[in-house]
Amino acid sequence: MSVVNPNTSAAAAPDHRASSLVAMLRERFGDQVLHEQPTLTGMPVLWVSRDALVEVLATLRKLPEPFEMLFDLSAVDERLRSHRHGLPEADFTVFYQLLSVSGNRDIMLKVALLEQDLSLPTVIPVYPNANWYEREVWDMFGVRFDGHPNLSRILMPSTWQGHPLRKDHHARATEFDPYTLTVASQEREQQALKFKPEDWGMKRKNDETDFMFLNLGPNHPSAHGAFRLVLQLDGEEVIDCVPDIGYHHRGAEKMAERQSWHSFIPYTDRIDYVGGVMNNLPYVLAVEKLAGIQVNGRIETIRVMMAELFRITSHLLFLGTYLQDLGAMSPVFYTFTDRQKGYDVIEAITGFRMHPAWYRIGGVMQDLPKGWDRLMQGFVDWMPARLNEYERAMMKNSLVWDRTKHIAAFDTANALAWGVTGPNLRATGCDFDLRKKRPYSGYENFDFEIPLAHNGDVFDRGQLRIDEMRESVKIIQQCINHMPAGDYKADHPLTTPPPRERMLEHIETLITHFLQVSWGPVLPGNESLQMIEATKGINSYYLTSDGGTMSYRTRIRTPSFPHLQQIPVLMRGGFVPDLIAHLGSIDFVMADVDR
Amino acid sequence: MSWITLGDWRPEWLTPTVMDIAVAMIQAVVILLVAVLVGAILTVVERRLLGWWQDRYGPNRVGPFGSLQVVADMIKIFFKEDWIPPFADRTLFVLAPAIAMASLLLSFMIIPITPGWGVADWNIGLLFFLAMGGINVYSVLLGGWASANKYALIGAMRSSAQTISYEVFMGLSLMGVVAMAGTFNLREIVNAQQGMWYIVPQFLGFCNFLIAGFAVVHRHPFDQPEAEQELADGYHVEYSSMKFGMFFIGEYVGMLLISALVVTLFFGGWHGPLLSPIVWFVLKTSVFLMLFILVRAALPRPRYDRVMTFGWIVCLPLTLINLLVTGAVILLVAPG
Secondary structure (H helix, E strand, O other): OOOOOOOHHHHHHHHHHHHHHHHHOOOOOOOOHHEEEEEEEOOOEEEEEEEEEHHHHHHHHOOOOOOOEEEEEEEEEOOOOOOOOOOOOEEEEEEEEEEEEOEEEEEEEEEOOOHHHHHEEOOOOOOOOOOOHHHEEEEEEHOOOEOOOOOOOOOOOOOOOOOOOOOOOOHHHHHHOOOOOOOHHHHHHHHHHOOOHHHHHOOOOOOOOEEEEEEEEEOOOOOOOOOOEEEEEEOOOEEEEEEEEOOOOOHHHHHHHHOOOOOOHHHHOOOOOHHHOOOOHHHHHHHHHHOOOOOOHHHHHHHHHHHHHHHHHHHHHHHHHHHHHOOOOOHHHHHHHHHHHHHHHHHHHOOOOOOOOOOOOOOOOOOOOHHHHHHHHHHHHHHHHHHHHHHHHHHHHHHHHHHHHHOOOHHHHHHHOOOOOOHHHHOOOOOOOOOHHHOOHHOOOOOOOOOOOOOOOOOHHHHHHHHHHHHHHHHHHHHHOOOOOOOOOOOOOEOOOOOOOHHHHHHHHHHHHHHHHOOOOOOOOEEEEEEEOOOOOOOEEEEOOOOOEEEEEEEEEEHHHHHHOOOOHHHHHOOOHHHHHHHHHHHHOOOHHOO | OOOOOOOOOOOOOOOHHHHHHHHHHHHHHHHHHHHHHHHHHHHHHHHHHHHOOOOOOOOOOOOOOHHOOHHHHHHHHOOOOOOOOOOOOHHHHHHHHHHHHHHHHHHHHHHOOOOOOOOOOOOHHHHHHHHHHHHHHHHHHHHOOOOOOOOHHHHHHHHHHHHHHHHHHHHHHHHHHHHHOOOOOOHHHHHOOOOOOOOOOOOOHHHHHHHHHHHOOOOOOOOOOOOHHHHOHHHHHOOOOHHHHHHHHHHHHHHHHHHHHHHHHHHHOOOOOOOHHHHHHHHHHHHHHHHHHHHHHOOOOHHHHHHHHHHHHHHHHHHHHHHHHHHHHHHOOOOO
């Protein structure tokens, strides 16, 4: 084991590359680059002026090693923030996080806005996937984007009053007037849900055809949750479609601003609700960066092992439903049998099945129980034969080929332009996997491959996940064989909850323990960010601490959100069954989209 | 037809003719009831079998081994609210499930079950089945149209296109059998298979008929009209209670009918050694019913347009070749 990944040495290099990048931008844009903010995000964070924004982005998009992807775009309401020394004056900050796959680096641009003048130029011409992100910022913060083709609410109902992520917007239902639903207001809500093709620049008919508008969802067997898609059909051919999301929005980012750093962990489980502890990982890693906690090899390995186990159960759910969406009835029952075996192990180790909330700031909840290795080995021995069986029975079936090959195919450039990450990106032949490119939590110590495919079609997205499960099984096997010894909690004052033994030493440690458990840990004011290769793509948590017991702003970037935005691009001209096949192949859960 | 002589005590009006009619009527009623009942029981048999093949139990709570599940289902479906959507076309909406059930049940008339059992012994037997199959399309078409629902409409559209295409070669695929037996009468076709089942000389015809049979009763993988993952049940999405029940049982009656026809036309009907004719008929039919269910468990669903292409490009030419070759062989072998 302990294969040294060539990319780990890159950790030192970015500093140099980053400073040359910043120097280049400063030289090119002069005063327009207002400030470089030191953070714990691991990337240069530049404040640029509003006027230069589009031009800076366009420059970065066209570098020799371009920033191909607008990875994330959101905002912060700065009005209640106290720790912002030296930062440009701002009531709201909109940030643009760019990712360069070719250069394996990031940059974040921030634009300061004042309350009287909350508007920005749209960046859709540079990055097409900015469309939904800008709508989200409008919805959540009330920042307008000039030139946006359809700046409407995306997560909240169109009848909503206010912008929820503003600090002056209530966080709890009990802070509102009691909710009432009259006949008139119900009628109003119903009308607001009506689809008007004209709003989306669609025509109701052309010279020859009256189009049919088919409302698929929010409750439809293949919508994988509360997802609505309005199809413009000519016969069974999809002329255009409009995805409509927000039916699963629970305001996780708002909740993060009311929960202690520790007590938000269970909420992360429910973001990608089939990903289990995989969701805890980016959050606790980002918090540990803020707190300055280094965890030992045992904690890292336990985390990797459980995360990979959840990757397998998530991919199994994908495989079953993917084949079911192709009309094959039986596979989902077999994959659920396998998942059951996985969950038996998870339950024995964490005491919970789908949402264990098992990772802690500075460790995991408990040490591995006695006999965990035997249980885990049982699962590892069980899976490979089953995976071969799925491949033989389904992925080599000519009917499956007929339904999936060359259907909804896209290339790497298209994927990057639309923010596609994870297996869906790797199905296009791009080997961007954070576990290899930017190893976190000790992934550099494992020997595994990154499966790739080349057509980027529905078939490749299915086959690739079977291959990924094989690699995950390999990783888990290495965890079983080489689990390091050590403590399951880091020895650090901010480890939460603190190790119990230390509590009983004297009154000082007792008080510290009491405060940390009742208030939660106080983290220094700063910003940190962690991206991980989650089950469905890159998931990241961008935390802003204002030096308190709660997060000032928690931005959760989920992979499913851009994946859904891409649907219309691929489906124009396809048939309804192709659309269903594509929906099955994306592997999204609506909680991961709406948060 | 053989029937027991009852002796001298019978009343004047009870002539042999009347007795024949009475026996035929009783037989007809029994066959009707058995067909419906088997259709109902099949719904449970299918779920149990699927459960077995899919590593799970299936319905096993009501009665010993779930045997009374069908009773529970019936009670449930009879007492559900029989709802007709306000936007639906009432007359057609009610008519559609009746056609679905009736057209398929009527086809059982022509099936000779044993030498002594069967409703009608017609010279146009096979043509009657094809006609009823044609009428059956209307149930889906009208059901989908009258529901005034877009999913139902797409389902109905798919169904009518699919059934029309597949009926073309369904009829043609049987013409080989007809040519060999020299008759449309099913009882005579069965008797003509005493020496050799038609599956041997008419293998292509059998394959095509089976495929067309799956398509005409919309069983998986030809269930595009109701494709759950795409159309959320398609043409009967607005139906509830017994109206849905009639579509539902109708599907299983259709399976039974196609299985019985395959046995009659290609597998020698009731013929077989040792066991009595009725046992042979039931056994053979059961095998094909299992096949229907197994196919559903095993295969994904092809795309709708590919189903059409497959029908026109592959099945139809094969059927025509089969018919040509059969005709040529008959002419060659024929004396003089």
